[in-house]
Structures are given as C-alpha cells and as structure tokens.
Amino acid sequence: MRKLVLLLFVFNFFFLSFSQQKDSISVDYKKFDFKYKKLYVPSGLILSGIITNGNGRESLKNEIVEERNEHLFGFSNHFDDYAQFAPFVAIYGFEWAGMKPRTDWKNRTAILLKGQIFNLGVVYLLKKTLNQTRPDGTAYSFPSGHTANVFAGATMLSIEYGEQYKWVPYVSYSVATGIGVMRMMNNKHYVSDVLFxxxxGILSMKLAYWTHQYHWNKPKTQNDPFAGIIY
Structure with missing residues (x-):
C-alpha cells in the first residue's frame, strides 16, 4: 500500500508543479501561444503510460493490483463516473459565479468541442483496437476514458481561470488526479491506463486552443456610410 500511496503522491505533485505554467491567451483573442515546453507534461505522461503498458508491464501492473486487492479488496463506488464532469461544469459555473474567464462562452464552447472530439475519439479508437483486459477482467482497459476526460476539463479550466485565480489549477488538477486514483481503486484501470x-486529456485541450481561430463573437466594425465622400 505504501508503494501505491507514494506513486499517487508523485503523480499529484507532478501536475501541481507544472499547473501554474502560464498559458497566455488574452481577452482580445490573442492566439494561444505554442511553446515546446508546454508539451513536456502531456508527452511525459503519454510516454510513461506507453512504457508501463509495454514490455515488462505485467510485473508492475500485478504488483499494484495486488497492493490494491490486499488493502482495498471489495472497494467499489460510482463517484468517479459523475465527478469526471466537474471541471466542465466549473468552466461555465465559475463565470456565472462572477469569475472572469479568458475566453467568451462561444469560443470556449467551440474549443471544448474540438478538444473533446479529438480526446474521446482517440480513446475510443485505442480501446477498440487494443482491446486490453481491465484488472477486474472486463474489456477495454487502455487508456482510461474517465481520466482523459477529467484531465481535459482540468486543463481547460486552468487555462481559462488560472492566470487570474492562482488556486484554480491546484484544485482542478487535484480533482483530476483523484479521479485517476479512484479508477485504480475501483479495479477498473492499471496505472499505465491512467498515465496515458x-x-x-491535457494534450487534446491544448491542441484545441493552439488551433482555434476565434471566429465567433468578434467585435463588429461600424462602417462609415459617408466614407469616400468629399465634403
């Protein structure tokens, strides 16, 4: 159990260490700046998931599952099925509560849809293609859709509110990490599924911001009807 707790602590610290990284997009719709360093966290997690799911994965997987079965045998709840959507509710709920987001609701919704189409589309394709067995014996283990979903939401929430409200990334990524942990506690996923x-989820939402053109809700320009007339 100590190994599992240590792993989860490192997992959470990893996100919180980088969650305050400034991802700039201003209210005048300046495009989300692409920087290579913004790829470090998602790329590292994806690579870690692939490595722990590749050669020699069985020993690590079995060790963690054995730890879980020894200390949390019989543990089961459905909280993670609902809590995975909490960041998405907060993306709009925080604005309703008086907090100022970086992007208006129309562009924000377009970004969310684009990010989730890519995110959940990749999850679906990998699950169907690989068809790996979950720790509880059911199908479609890799990768964790719940984790991908909640981390996409946490990333968008952090981008929208994190610059003005420094506590938002800490809360959002802590919630996301908790969902990933709960998927393992519920015996639904291996650590490789959660890492990937x-x-x-993080990469999908950043890609959506990087490629968004902000066509919606642009301020309308007023044309002078007398332009070109000599008085």
Missing amino acids: GAGL
Whole structure:
C-alpha cells in the first residue's frame, strides 16, 4: 500500500508543479501561444503510460493490483463516473459565479468541442483496437476514458481561470488526479491506463486552443456610410 500511496503522491505533485505554467491567451483573442515546453507534461505522461503498458508491464501492473486487492479488496463506488464532469461544469459555473474567464462562452464552447472530439475519439479508437483486459477482467482497459476526460476539463479550466485565480489549477488538477486514483481503486484501470489518459486529456485541450481561430463573437466594425465622400 505504501508503494501505491507514494506513486499517487508523485503523480499529484507532478501536475501541481507544472499547473501554474502560464498559458497566455488574452481577452482580445490573442492566439494561444505554442511553446515546446508546454508539451513536456502531456508527452511525459503519454510516454510513461506507453512504457508501463509495454514490455515488462505485467510485473508492475500485478504488483499494484495486488497492493490494491490486499488493502482495498471489495472497494467499489460510482463517484468517479459523475465527478469526471466537474471541471466542465466549473468552466461555465465559475463565470456565472462572477469569475472572469479568458475566453467568451462561444469560443470556449467551440474549443471544448474540438478538444473533446479529438480526446474521446482517440480513446475510443485505442480501446477498440487494443482491446486490453481491465484488472477486474472486463474489456477495454487502455487508456482510461474517465481520466482523459477529467484531465481535459482540468486543463481547460486552468487555462481559462488560472492566470487570474492562482488556486484554480491546484484544485482542478487535484480533482483530476483523484479521479485517476479512484479508477485504480475501483479495479477498473492499471496505472499505465491512467498515465496515458491524463497525458492525452491535457494534450487534446491544448491542441484545441493552439488551433482555434476565434471566429465567433468578434467585435463588429461600424462602417462609415459617408466614407469616400468629399465634403
């Protein structure tokens, strides 16, 4: 159990160490700046998920599952099925509560949809293609869709509110990490599934911001009807 707790602590610290990284997009719709360093976290998580799911994975997987079965045998709840959507509710709920987001609701919704189409599309394709067995014996283990979903939401929430409200990334990524942990506690996923899902969720939403053109809700320009007339 100590190994599992240590792993989860490092997992959470990893996100919180980088969650305050400034991802700039201003209210005048300046494009989300692409920087290579913004790929470090999601790429590292995706690579870690692939490595722990590759050669020699069985020993690590079995060790963690054995730890879980020894200390949390019979543990089961459905909280993670609902809590995975909490960041998405907060993306709009925080604005309703008086907090100022970086992007208006129309562009924000377009970004969310684009990010989730890519995110959940990749999850679906990998699950169907690989068809790996979960710790509880059911199908479609890799990657964790719940984790990919909640980390996508946490990333968007942090981008929208994190610059003005420094506590938002800490809360959002802590919630996301908790969901990933709960997927393992519920015996639904291996650590490799969760790591890859977290990286995919973060990368998907950043890609949506990087490629967004902000066509919606642009301020209308007023044309002078007398332009070109000599008085």
